[in-house]
Amino acid sequence: MSVPLTRKTSTARPPVTMAGTxxxxxxxxxxxxxxxxxxxxxxxxxxxxxxxxxxxxxxxxxxxxxxxxxxxxxxxxxxxxxxxxxxxxxxxxxxxxxxxxxxxxxxxxxxxxxxxxxxxxxxxxxxxxxxxxxxxxxxxxxxxxxxxxxxxxxxxxxxxxxxxxxxxxxxxxxxxxxxxxxxxxxxxxxxxxxxxxxxxxxxxxxxxxxxxxxxxxxxxxxxxxxxxxxxxxxLEIFPPDAPATLRDVTKHTGQVSVAQLVDRYQLKCRPIRNLLVDYLAEREPALDYRSLEQLARCLAHLFWADLEQHHPGINSLHLDAEVIVAWKERIRTKKTRRRMPDGTVAEISSPRMSAIERMNEVRAFYLDLAQWAVEEPSRWGPWVAPCPIRERELSFKKHDKQQKARMDRRTRERLPVLPALVRAADQRLKAARQRLEAVLAAEPGTTFTVLGETYTRVMGTDRVDRVRSTNVYDEAGKRIHLGQAEHRAFWAWATVEFLRHTGARIEEMLETSHHSIIQYTLPTTTEVVPLLQIAPSKTDEERVLLVTPELADVLSAIVQRVRGADGKVPLVDSYDASEKVWNPPMPLLFQWKTGGQSRAVSQNTIRRALSEMLETADITDTAGQPLSYQPHDFRRIFVTDAIANGLPPHIAMIICGHKDISTTMGYKAVYPTEAIEAHRAFISRRRSLRPGEEYRTPTTEEWDAFLGHFEKRKLSVGTCGRAFGTSCVHEHACVRCPMLRPEPAQRGRLEEIRINLIARITEAQREGWLGEVERLETSLVATGEKLAQLDAEVVRRTGAVDLGMPSFSQIAVRTSAATPGETS
Incomplete structure (x- = not known):
């Protein structure tokens, strides 16, 4: 639970901003x-x-x-x-x-x-x-x-x-x-x-x-x-390597070098700084840029910069026990600064959900140095140190269970109210369009009423603004841009519909282009089937989804909105915020025209539009608190709803682009009643595959035969373990049969059989009955095995295992070191 802390001056060095690189x-x-x-x-x-x-x-x-x-x-x-x-x-x-x-x-x-x-x-x-x-x-x-x-x-x-x-x-x-x-x-x-x-x-x-x-x-x-x-x-007057646009160029960092990633945290110990740069340079070829940036943040900021802040002058990877214990406590929590309703700024402490991943990255850093030192001792050997994080501390099993529980709880809260969310998005879009049509029909400077609300259209500063401006003042005098409101309402509706019908990630949705809508002709029926091609994203695997009629309506509305006057979807440049690179121009579906040019819809715009829509939808959870939706919630809802309605999990895995079916099942929320119904359905399917006469009511003769079978299994030295309906395959040579289960009370009878067999073997040897000797020796060995089986059973039942717990007699003989008259 978050706990507000008193505001105090921090001695931590804030990271150097990379904006404008x-x-x-x-x-x-x-x-x-x-x-x-x-x-x-x-x-x-x-x-x-x-x-x-x-x-x-x-x-x-x-x-x-x-x-x-x-x-x-x-x-x-x-x-x-x-x-x-x-x-x-x-x-x-x-x-x-x-x-x-x-x-x-x-x-x-x-x-x-x-x-x-x-x-x-x-x-x-x-x-x-x-x-x-x-x-x-x-x-x-x-x-x-x-x-x-x-x-x-x-x-x-x-x-x-x-x-x-x-x-x-x-x-x-x-x-x-x-x-x-x-x-x-x-x-x-x-x-x-x-x-x-x-x-x-x-x-x-x-x-x-x-x-x-x-x-x-x-x-x-x-x-x-x-x-x-x-x-x-x-006009093509610039060289081919000219930037695609100057929009937000002061905010973008681009892909910077490993040294720049480390130096932004202002580490004081130069040898450790150089070591981190070398280590990240070795790891860089095997990592994508987002993972490299995250690893640099973990090692340089969350690990070493934190140690330098709390232990000034530290310069070695050999960490004392109290130092590493304190660091582990700090890494498990995070502090964020928030502005309170009264205007003050306070630090809010909350658990760090990714603490176990960050500690695992630090452990991998130590282990990599130890392994690389074998190959290059002069380069990595001086930095080898005992790893301060043990494997038993990284309980991923517990972490995964907690994460699964949180995901399931979010899905179970949001799946039942999804129809209400869909209705709210549709109603908000229709209302926004009515307001936009009303303001465009009104004269500049006039007052008009729509949906019971009164607005005054703003006078433009020039001829074009007076015609196209959609700025209005409401009854309270607040200036509102109805064109921007309709824009966000449409993309909120499109986002909800697209994500709930495809289960795609938000980055995959924003990278969907007009070329992604393809057609496939079935070879058997020559029927044309519309398909949606999802571009590679997290797993770098391309996949194709079947376009349902509902999804087709959404795609049609989007294409109709973004299509230019020439009937074509404009080519736009989009910035990959994860990889910090510009994508080539593509006819993206999620684009809009602003500032006289087409640009891709950003993730921030999508999230802002969803937040505004949820504020007006008034959707709450079981406790009455406002319910928030993240774009990834629709992906979990899609998987849960699809599998619950009969879609095989391995098909859902392919649709979602997962490499492992366990990942897909991790997205599916489990309901208590669902497990019971699934087990009953399994029993029903299994019964349907077996002959129906096996489940009829047995006759009196069949029941007597069933009971007689168990009566016939009773022997003088134990019980026969053969199944019902089977005959004896050893011709009643019970001593040699592995199905015989001897009873401890009949040990004496087995001893008599053993003595008798020894006497008969002696007689056969004396008379020269060599075939009889071989048969009797086989029975003698089997009898010895049955006696050994009885002895082992007796030892197991009577033997005790020392668990290291002191007995009462051991506790009673202890003496106390307290002096007479001393009280506790």
Whole structure:
């Protein structure tokens, strides 16, 4: 049970975050372009620069032309006061580049000091835009973002690369080209051209990375839109090894080296740190990346970093008994920091379910060092130490039973309420669709009522937002995105239906593509059967499932939702969070369009959608507490329900992709009444296979024969053990028959038979009856075996086994060391 602890300052070193490792590697691999120090337009003199501005102002009204030239002339006059061989160098040496927010004030002050008309801030910005349009100066990205001019896109499209922007418009579509997201993407591309020079085809991956870095530093609320990069990548101007997307690149770690996995825990003892790096490097070829990362966390963080925290200065794998005992106690519990309802933060202590696996990994580490030292004594020999964890401490049998009990309890609680969950998901989706249809039908700024709820549609900031925005205010004034609500409601419904009909893992579900839906023609009937191909996941084994009518409806709804205007399912790039790699583009079924581009639905989105659905479903357990569902619960429910309804376990094993049938049976929950019914069904099936006359009521003659058989088995020296309905196969030579069970009370009679046999053997030898001698000796040996059998039985019944427990007489003779008059 979790126990809240008082908050205190911890001396533990938090692991170094690995987020953004991918971005750092990309920066190193794809550096941005550096702006040249000089080019033709910036090297012109003052008159040449103004003449160049005249050519860029052709076709504009006369007053606009004069306004631009006057403001540009004032800016050039100010720049002439700064050192430099061209206008770009003077621009960088002026405070305008470093002070993008206040440079207009500085220019105004200078003009007044010169006795000239100061002009307005807007006029100064117009002059700067005119010089940028003519490529006389190229401000940095930070300056362009701070000025927030809405004319960058039109400037770049009209004067820098008309053909390139026309190609972008054609690829994006004329309708979407005027969308707010498209205008922002074109604005980002225009800033790259105005700052770096060149055309769209000259933009590099490094330029895009620099743009995202500057946006993160400049904008207070950085939205991280990467549609511009997707457009550029689709133009095939980037190298083949360019990243698939810049989305969430600051959050991804990618696959890092073994040294980086260990160094993130900041181990103080360098020799041990180097040992762990070498050990993990040896294990790396045989492990997938997720297992390698988990092993590094166990050995470097949970084991050695924990020892360094509680035993400063420790530098050897030879651990004292009290040190390892204390560590075992700590590894069996874990502490998490949670924010309480009153706003305070407390540490919650709870049992670590994986403690036995972590101790087993530490034990394997010690044993591997000992084994490897035999092959490479100079490398591993100095680190060999007694293993602090004994095999008897790793009670996997008890651990597996406890885990099985927890799994069965979860399944037994959730299987009966699964129909209620299915209904709740369907009803929530229908309600979300009604709200979405209502908000799209309402005019911006108007109030509408749907499902007894009143909303006010938010006015958009531009023409496109006023048409497509689905943001509303409810009666309490809370802003709600009904489009996002319908999105999560649909994927919650799709997740419940897909998982309960397939029993797939969540990662397998998210990797299911349009190509996974295949058809198979039966060779006998030529009937076409729909199949669903499950991509390899945990066990790296591909399998195929039969698509039921219910599952077919779900797949059809998903395909219809994600299909594009051209009727095809878009290809999207997905990130494997376990292996930390990007998968190749695939027509995934679980995808959605956001930010103007299609992206795969993440596991976090699925879990969040399930949580929201369960909050509204009001599903509780037997104790009245809210019942939560994890995606893997549907896999256990699928196995339990399938086997309970007659599916053979070995078929369920193939459907689930298990390598061992015991794993499949571990997923199946066992009910108390189920075991009794299964035994009765087994008896019924066995009786159905045997002749029916064996189960009829016996006649009087048959019953008398049955009782007479047992009466005839009674012999003078014991009992015959032959089965009912069988005859004696030894022709009543009972002493030599192994079916004879002698009784201890008849030992004397066996002794008489033995003495008689000895006398008869003597007589036969004297008379020369050699055949008789051989027969009698066989009977004599059999009689001796029966006597030895009786003796062994007597010893077994009368003998005692010493269990090491003291007897009463041994306890009574003990003396006490207490002195007279001393009390306890």
């Amino acid at each position: 991918v971005q750092k590697a990309l920066r190193k691999k794809f550096p941005p372009r550096q702006s040249p120090g000089a080019w033709l337009a910036t090297s012109l003199d003052r008159k040449g620069a103004l003449d160049l501005l005249n050519t860029f102002s052709e076709g504009v009204p006369k007053h606009t032309h004069v306004y631009r030239l006057r403001s540009a002339s004032r800016l050039l006059s100010w720049l002439e006061t700064f050192p430099g061989d061209n206008w770009q160098q003077r621009w960088h040496n002026s405070p305008a580049e470093s002070q993008p927010r206040s440079w207009t004030d500085l220019l105004t002050v200078w003009l007044r000091e010169q006795g000239r008309a100061a002009g307005s801030k807007a006029e100064h910005r117009t002059g700067a835009l005119a010089l940028i349009r003519a490529d006389v100066i190229r401000p940095g990205l930070a300056w362009l973002m701070t000025s927030r001019s809405p004319h960058y896109r039109d400037t770049a499209a009209a004067f820098r690369d008309p053909e390139g922007f026309a190609a972008l418009e054609m690829a994006a579509g004329s309708d979407f080209w005027q969308d707010r997201l498209a205008m922002q993407a074109a604005h980002q591309i225009a800033m790259l051209i105005l700052s770096k020079g060149g055309k769209i085809n000259d933009i590099t991956v490094g330029d895009c990375l620099e743009l995202k870095d500057v946006e993160a530093r400049t904008y207070r609320q950085f939205d991280g839109r990467t549609l511009f990069y997707t457009w550029l990548r689709n």
